[in-house]
Amino acid sequence: xxxxxxxxxxxxxxxxxxxxxxxxxxxxxxxxxxxxxxEIDLSQPDTYPLFEGCGELENATTCFYxxxxxxxxxxxxxxxxxxxxxxxxSVMAVLLVNKKGTISYQGxxxxxxxxxxxxxxxxxxxxLHDICKIDPATKxxxxxxxxxxxxxxxxxxxx
Numbered sequence: 621x622x623x624x625x626x627x628x629x630x631x632x633x634x635x636x637x638x639x640x641x642x643x644x645x646x647x648x649x650x651x652x653x654x655x656x657x658x659e660i661d662l663s664q665p666d667t668y669p670l671f672e673g674c675g676e677l678e679n680a681t682t683c684f685y686x687x688x689x690x691x692x693x694x695x696x697x698x699x700x701x702x703x704x705x706x707x708x709x710s711v712m713a714v715l716l717v718n719k720k721g722t723i724s725y726q727g728x729x730x731x732x733x734x735x736x737x738x739x740x741x742x743x744x745x746x747x748l749h750d751i752c753k754i755d756p757a758t759k760x761x762x763x764x765x766x767x768x769x770x771x772x773x774x775x776x777x778x779x
Contacts, residue, residue: 648720699747712728717768725744728741
């Protein structure tokens, strides 16, 4: 009987020491989640934002940029700048598609330094505040914000 009691006590001690508490399980789960989150490349979405009609195309990225350029061109159509230029010029606009799919102008890639660049930036800010709404980019199936560079060409007026 004494052997049985000693064996039972040893088994209970072994079981008690091998059982993990709820807190230990949560801590380990949090560590695993943090490790997996660090492994995810957040700099590139899995899918680009989608305009209507671009979703089933193989070249969805190209379609996205073409439709984005069309939308920006529509917003800037028929607008005259208050200064004269003699040759074509361009600036790189930073556009953000947030996780709700709203496109907005974030500024120029290179901060404006002269009055002409400041005027172009101001024009883009006023005209590109509410471009349109589309399906947002996704990462692991979750909607995410993504920013894009879009060249905006400034042409001399034809008289």
